[in-house]
Amino acid sequence: MIESLSHHLLERCSLRTGPSCEDPKFVLHWIRAALRFEENPTFDVARLIANQMGLPLLVYHGIDERYPHASYRHHKFLLEGARDLEKEAADMGVDYLLHVSRKGHRQPVLKLLSEDAAVIVTDLVDLDPWSDWSDAIAKMRTLIEVDAHCVLPRQVFGRSVDRPFKFKNSTKRMVNARKGVNWPVCDVPITRMSELYDPPFAPVSAHRELERDGGVQLLSQCEIDPTVMPVTDVCGGTKFAKRKWENYVENGLKRYHRTRNDASNRDGVSGISPWLHYGMIAATKVVREAIDTGGKGADKFLDEMLIFREQAYHHCHELQSPRDWSSLPEWARISWRERIQPMVNKKERDLETGDTGDSLWDSAQMGLVRHGVMHNNVRMTWGKGVARWIQDPNSAMNITQCLNDRYALDGRDPNSIAGVMWCYGLFDRPFDPPSDYMGRIRRRSTEGHASRLDMKRYRDWVGAPTNGRIMDIGIVGSGISGMFAGQILSRLGHKVTIYDKGWRPSGRLAYRQTEDGSMFSIGSINMDGSRNWMNRFQWDLGNSAKPFKNFLDELSKDQEVNYNTRIVGVKEDAQGVLLWGSSDSQEVQFNHSRVIVAVPIEQATRLLEEGVLSGESAPYWVAWGPGHEGSDSLPEGWSIRNVGNGTIELRLDPNSSEEHINRTKDEMASLIPTKAGFSPVGWSSHLWRYGRPISGPARVVHHGRIAFIGDAFGTPLGTIGAALDSAARAVADLHLMRGWNDEIDAVKSRQSNLMDW
Ligand SMILES: Cc1cc2nc3c(=O)[nH]c(=O)nc-3n(C[C@H](O)[C@H](O)[C@H](O)COP(=O)(O)OP(=O)(O)OC[C@H]3O[C@@H](n4cnc5c(N)ncnc54)[C@H](O)[C@@H]3O)c2cc1C
Structure with a gap:
């Protein structure tokens, strides 16, 4: 099947013969990590084989929720890539179908497509879970994996070499034979799919989704991490990649040898690595054009591309588990074992939020979180910095990898x-004598690096707010959803002001104190509806006595909250959004460019004109007071909890609470304990009139520049999971809606980010 391919394609193919299809309807090009048609060997191979077999060619592109660190950031970049593919496919007359895995659309598409495919051709990805997916598909159908990422095909060399100079020497002849060569044009005719073909899924038009609302609606159905914000200062796709690269070749490449180490100069590096990563631009093209440019700058750049970048790809091709600690050289592992333990142990969340107190490290982390990029030279210092704060070096390396993969x-x-x-020592040599916490591993101190850097200039660009400009956001409600949205927004550099009618952040996570001062929750005592990404935000949830106190304290850090401020109306006006209400008996008004309303559904409904929102909550009466023993004869629908220190809490379910909905707190502070067999002396009660929603939108609602979040605006309704999820999605939506357009393209194409390591 592949024997007749010309040499430049054949050498990039790994054939895995699987069961044949009795009645094939097409050859399938499965796009994974090479999102382009131009200079793409995978596409050429699929096209040639389809032509050879006399079959139509179907290009399938799946955006899954299961890739590691799946997030709004990566999904948006992928969707933008898909938009260009859609256009290019239409221009070429190729059938391109995009599937976005999401609620109601999680069928095993590839398995279903493979039933009708003569053969599946895909780009070679050596990492999990893609390599596992290849293994599974190869059992169903013949699979051809094509190297679309390297200049020197991994099938030709594909070995791990311990030092860059050795890799250079071992591959020099092979690389020389391939670099700079024009990519042969493949123009064999393509047979279109039958018009009657009915794919096993509803294809998505990325163009339409992005045009409509920047992808808000589509992504709202995907179970992905919404706290990793879409980046708006660059755009995914071949079009942007090409323009960015051309701009760099014209204006920067010649000076690369002089500018590449200065992280404060964001135009000093090409910043093309995200597009290379997603295969939106061919490494063969980038290398060829750098060779054509020539000079010292291009030579240095070619070292990055042909030595460091390719060495990494070939290394991961050979190793089964390249991320493992065991793939570090032995001298490095021994050195780490013997190193002097660092004195300071930082928490992972302080690293993630850039709160270590180290100016360079925190700035670098901020740039990564806000813009999805980190200058290559700073990234080396940043990566080593973590080892100073985490005692176990393996954990330090994993944390660094995780932060990098999540945000970059x-x-x-x-x-x-x-x-x-x-x-941590890979591809490097030992440095003697050993130093304190780095042992024999090459040192790069953040202080030393910072002293060589124009820190002001560096901070100016890494600290620029996500979305290109500071948004002024008002948030109504300092419950968990409002506080969470506020914290994410402030960390992204926006101005946030929170209003609450109460006197401290808590809402339905309110807590009280027993006689001896210990705390217990009178609202939620559990967290339901949790998603995987939430694990890293659940600070000290394990403490059942005050389950959410630490969480709320953490969310309150550095947040400006105007307490005792009741908002009674919200509407858009010429300045943005107007809020009005009262604060300490005074009438007040506030203007913001955008507002997020984070209050229970009924209260949210009352803030707006009629008809925009609807939903209903169930009430809960809660009472607490002195008592020791549990009562055996509680009325139906009542529950009892010993909250310790001689305090008992009684809760009535919504039906029982409804029966007493018009009673006062004093009445219930007597009635509830008495009916449960306790003396009412010293008892108190609270009515959660809007305790937990039983109906509501179950998704974030945007009404012009006003967004509604909370546990009625997410799923499962009435859970903390829904409240947190809706908060993060609303913030992500603000970034999606801004999006990218040609007007600001000129500015954006100047943005630089990572160069290859
Ligand atoms: C008794 C009970 C048990 C629960 N059990 C669970 C459980 O087991 N598991 C689970 O996952 N969830 C549970 N929940 C639900 C959970 O507590 C909520 O989903 C979550 O706390 C909602 O947070 P929020 O920020 O959306 O809203 P809230 O916590 O209600 O916060 C809204 C805030 O807005 C303020 N506010 C309201 N109106 C205005 C206004 N007009 N102006 C200014 N401020 C205003 C309020 O003062 C409040 O601080 C329970 C809730 C209750 C009441």
Whole structure:
């Protein structure tokens, strides 16, 4: 099948013969990590084989929720890539179908497509879970994996070499034979799919989704991490990649040898690595054009592309588990074992939020979180910095990898794996005599690096707010959803003001104190509706006595909340959004460019004109007071809890609470304990009139520049999971809606980010 391919394609193919299809309807090009048609060997191979077999060619592109660190950031970049593919496919007359896995659309599409495919051709990805997916598909159908990422095909060399100079020497002849060569044009005719073909899924038009609302509606159905914000200062796709690269060739490449180490100069590096990572631009093209440019700058750049980048790809090709600690050189592992333990142990969340107190490290982390990029030179210092604060070096390396993969647009790549591991000794040599916490591993101190850097200039660009400008956001409600949205927004550099009618952040996570001062919750005592991404935000949830106190304290850090401020109306006006109400008996008005309303559904409904929102909550009466023993004869629908220190709490379910909905707190503070067999002396009660929603939109609602979040605006209704999820999605939506357009393209194409390690 592949024997007749010309040499430049054949050498990039790994054939895995599987069961044949009795009645094939097409050859399938499965796009994974090479999102382009131009200079794409995978596409050429699929096209040639389809032509050879006399079958139509179907290009299938799936955006899954299961890739590591799946997030709004990566999904948006992928969707933008898909938009260009859609256009290019239409221009070429190729059938291109995009599937976005989401609620109601999680069928095993590839398995279903493979039933009708003569053969599946895909780009070679050596990392999990893609390699596992390849194994599974190869059992169903013949699979051809094509190297679409390297200049020197991994099938030709594909070995791990311990030092860059050795890799250079071992591959020099092979690379020389391939670099700079024009990519042969493949123009064999393509047979279109029958018009009657009915795909096993509803294809998505990325163009239409992005045009309509920047992808808000589509992504709202995907179970992905909404706290990793879409980046709006660059755009995914071949069009942007090409323009960015051309701009760099014209204006920067010649000076690369002089500018590449200065992280404060964001135009000093190409920043093309995210597009290389997603295969939106061919490495063969980038290398060829750098050779054509020539000069010292291009030579240095070619070292990055042909030595460091390719070494990482070949390394990951050979190793089964390249991320493992065991793939570090032995001298490095011994050195780490013997190193002097660092004195300071930082929490992972302080690293993630850039709160270590180290100016350079925190700035670098801020840039990563806000813009999805980190300058290559700073990234080396940043990666090594973590080892200073985490006692177990393996954990330090994993944390670094995780932060990089979660936030960097070029993360989850052989290049970033090798980059992070280089910080821990991979591809490097020992340095003697050993130093304190780095042992024999090459040192790079953040202080030393900062002293060589124009820190002001560096901070100016990494600290620029996500979305290009500071948004002024008002938030109504300091419950968990309002506080969470506020914290995410402030960390992204926006101005946030929170209003609450109460006197401290809590809402339905309110807590009270027993006689001896210990705390217990009178609202939620559990967290339901949790998603995987929420694990890293659940600070100290394990403490059942005050389950959410620490969480709320954490969310309150550095947040401006106007307490005792009741908002009674919200509407859009010429300035943005107007809020009005009262604060300490005074009438007040506030203007913001956008507002997020984070209050229970009924209260939200009352703030707006009629008809925009609807939903209903169930009430809960709660009473607490002195008592020791549990009562055996509680009325139906009542529950009892010993909250310790001689305090008992009684809760009535919504039906029982409804029966007493018009009673006062004093009446219930007597009635509830008495009916449960306790003396009412010293008892108190609280009515959660809007305790937990039983109906509501179950998704974030945007009404012009006003967004509604909370436990009625997410799923499962009435859970903390829904409240947190809706908060993060609303913030992500603000970034999606801004999006990218040609007007600001000129500015954006100047943005630089990572160079290859
Ligand atoms: C008794 C009970 C048991 C529960 N059990 C569970 C459980 O087991 N598991 C689970 O996951 N969830 C449970 N929940 C639900 C959970 O507590 C909520 O989903 C979550 O706390 C909602 O947070 P929020 O920020 O959306 O809203 P809230 O916590 O209600 O916060 C809204 C805030 O807005 C303020 N506010 C309201 N109106 C205005 C206004 N007009 N102006 C200014 N401020 C205003 C309020 O003062 C409040 O601080 C329970 C809730 C109750 C009441």
